[in-house]
Amino acid sequence: MKNVLKISGLLGLMMMVVFAMSSFSKVDNIEKEEYSCKVTIKYGNGDPADRVTVTASYHGIGGQHDFKTDDNGVVILTWHVNDIKCLYIKGDKYEVDYRDGKSYTLTLKKNNKYS
Numbered sequence: 404m405k406n407v408l409k410i411s412g413l414l415g416l417m418m419m420v421v422f423a424m425s426s427f428s429k430v431d432n433i434e435k436e437e438y439s440c441k442v443t444i445k446y447g448n449g450d451p452a453d454r455v456t457v458t459a460s461y462h463g464i465g466g467q468h469d470f471k472t473d474d475n476g477v478v479i480l481t482w483h484v485n486d487i488k489c490l491y492i493k494g495d496k497y498e499v500d501y502r503d504g505k506s507y508t509l510t511l512k513k514n515n516k517y518s
Contacts, residue, residue, distance in 0.1 A: 438503035447514040451476030
């Protein structure tokens with residue numbers, strides 16, 4: 404009986420060591436949790452599109468999210484899994500292909516903030 408308990412205890416200890424060591428294995432395929440890009444938005448006359456709502460439409464799930472430009476017309480767009488397919492700004496649609504970590508400039512179809 405004592406031998407059976409010793410063997411069971413030894414096997415249990417070995418299994419714990421195997422499980423503990425496997426938790427430190429390297430994971431190669433980790434996806435980023437959030438992607439982003441910087442977009443400077445200007446009117447046709449060159450003025451910054453300050454404090455303008457930018458609606459991003461995501462590819463795949465079809466969701467949308469609103470962002471707001473700062474006083475210089477700059478907005479940081481973020482997404483998780485699905486890329487941004489297009490932007491809606493001041494009633495107009497803009498097809499885009501933005502990549503993580505890049506900076507872009509977008510000129511609006513409107514000539515100025517009063518258009």
